Amino acid sequence: MPAGANPVSIKWPNDILIAGKKCCGILLEGEGLPDGHHALVIGCGINVALAPDHGLYPVTSLQAEGAAVSPDELFAHLFRSMAEALNVWNRGDGIAEIIAQWRSAAGGIGQKITVNLPDRSLSGRFKA
Secondary structure, three states, X not given: OOOOOOOEEEEOOOEEEEOOEXXXXXXXXXXXXXXXXXXXXXXXXXXXXXXXXXXXXXXXXOOOOOOOOOHHHHHHHHXXXXXXXXXXXXXXXXXXHHHHHHHHXXXXXXXXXXXXXXXXXXXXXXXX
């Protein structure tokens, strides 16, 4: 991280935080296919220049955090990064390295978390 840069972390299960403020959300959808394979769709939303006026907790944008990047440049970087991650993943053979990378960026390990389901809430401690 460059000197003076704010810390970036992953808030379980799917948010990217900069100095504790949400800048990105990630969604995963998986489905079993009739032929026995599995499909996974990954989507993300990144606050590049603007951030919503409100959220469940504070929000920010890349621009507000001092990053000068265009959406095209950001997409090109994400494309390269995703290709690298898929190469490490290697059809599941690289899961240990993926988990290690995730743990190194995970925020809130050891803290209390709550999962809100349609019919109830579950609370516990975030253990990685």
